[in-house]
Amino acid sequence: MAALEPPRTGGFMARSGPVETVLRILQCCHSTRDLLALVSTCRHICNVWRGNVAAVLWPVWLREIPHFEDALHAARMTELVVQAERRGELPPTRITPDLLQRQQPTLSELRAAFGLYRLSRTIAACLYSQDLTYPDDRPGGDFGRGPPPEDPARMPEWTARVSHAVFRLLIVGAALAGAYKEPLFKALEHPDPEIRALPQRVPQVAAQNTWEHKLGHKEMAFLLQFAVCDLDATLEAQDAAFGSIADWLLESILSDTESRQAMADRFEQRYGRSTFYI
Template identity: 30%
Template sequence: MKSVAYLPQEVVALILQNCDSFRQLRSLILTCKRIHLAWELNKPAILWHVGRAEIPGWTDAIVARAQIRATQIAKDALLKGELPPDPFPVSELSGEVRRPSLEELKQVQSLQKLAKYLESEMLASDEDLFISMPDDQCNAGPIKWARFAWSVWREEFCRAIYRHLTAGAILYRAYLAPIVWGARPADFLAAFITIMESGEDLADVTADWFSDSDRRYLSTVPAYHIPDGGQCDNYFQPLEDVFVEESRKRALLDPPMRPPPPGRRGDWSPPPTLFSTFGQYAPIHNPQSLETSHAEALFHQTLQFIFLNEQSPQQFIWDSPRERQEETKETSENLPSIFAIFFGSFVPLQVTVRDETHVTATAALPGLESKTPTESNYLGFQYMDEFLPILSAVGGIPNSHGNGQRLPDSRFCFAEHMLRKFFGLRFADTIYESTLDSTCAWDALTCYGGVFTNRGLRPWYHGADLFQSSDDPIPTPYVKGALE
């Protein structure tokens, strides 16, 4: 190492930047004082380059790492009785603007472990849950291709989890604000909270969840409506900026599914991409004139966003708040932890990461402590993941159109906003209809594990039932009762 140590500091720093892992980097900087000095003088740049080499979805992880800071800001504001800042400061999220510190790097590593934990738990929850997974390729092509497809699947899943957390932090205010506005009715959500805390079977959805005054109020909130008629564009702009920029960066890298490695047998070739497949069923446009590869990357990220929203990854660390809190009291001391807000639940969480097989969470804010909302802390509202789907069923907002066809719930407003603005698409009127020869389009997509490997849809799936042109007339939406 003496020859390396006597090189100019700039050259030593470049050598450190090209380490393959943090373990290798640590070994090198402990070699001698001169190399350690080069490390101290160039730490941010070295961490950035080594992180990109070791951590899947590094640039997305850096954005999510910035969201840890944003979540902390949101927590501090809420404890003071305030909502997070508006507009959200997305310009501060890029790691290229401010390189991560060593402490922030540790948080990114915890995020990586969280993503791997969620991958494992989601796949183990039901072995038949997802279709078109990389293992399917073993019967259609070479084993090497299946292994390669799994590496792609894991990296794209990891990136999608980071974006999911980013979305939760950015849109936290938009979804929480209607819960805390002073204009809400007296005893707002009292019936809903009572049912949530009663232990009743939540599958038995009836009209008892919300009072008449609750329904009238909720029907005036644009963020809870699909379609929203463009009323939420200002809410969505910060998150849109992140999706557009991150998909642009992704498009500059190697495509998510490159050609298969040498040694394939027969005339086998990889299936078409999702973008090209959907283009056969719906007229995909490019009104924002994005580069083709950029548009495809943004389309894939939007589909992944829909997939994860439906799967609700927070359930694997947040099934039962009370039980989780008791369970983790004695195990969370001296363990790495991060703050996180999952999109769809919008509950600030303290996530404790023991390792890639043991991750738990507790509420970062006190929740509602009473079955009646009098003097309760709405800022700690812990029921959003149940509230949003039930709201669409019985909350008094338009939830159906046409011949009784229901609409996606408000968790998917942002996805439809992106589909309309960048691809000239919207959710199809027949999205929840099943036929004799195919499952309904919504269920097919939200169980389609191939969304992370950019694999085209199987022939039995009728893609025309998922999206249609945003120029098509929209049937008049109306409120359909739970028992109708």
């Protein structure tokens, strides 16, 4: 019996494979390395890739890069703040990631999100390599000369969680940028010239940090109208300033059931870092 010949599909994919089919195959790659290897196989697939870079990278990076969706949220929210500042406008005062949901990110947004991912990895590497003292729950040494911050098997998880923390920090910072800048924008509209001068005075006070450059009673009274400047602000005022992003952050933490369960398991079974609490 003659041996069966393999199906001749190479010509179909290389010359005339439907764009939708090729695109779907590219989106199913498990890593960027696999994606680029496939793209390099023929001109037709490469052309489909070039015409749909963002549509292909988004699902691949969601699978490959931990918490990449939060990196995209951070990039989008930061861009809103940057564009507002460039126009000399007040950034949005009540904004959360769910208000910026879009089906498909643009290539520029993906580049920005990937840049934040690289930043987060750099921060994790610095935390690991610098001579920083361990918390009391981890005995011995520092990052530079002592044991790693987690068991070796859990270091990839530790790095991913550092990245996640960086993304959340950037999201919260962008979300609160408008609330913290609002007093200075409102000061510019005030009839009192002393209050209108606050936007110039505040940086001077912050830079000098001396008694001679303290704000006056009138200036402080104006600033204390805003919850971001008043440590004794009412709960209603605090909720108006911080409530939206605080609710999002709490929901984000509570919805991470896998990590919370893993932590509970470590304490229950007494292994890993949790053994130092016993």
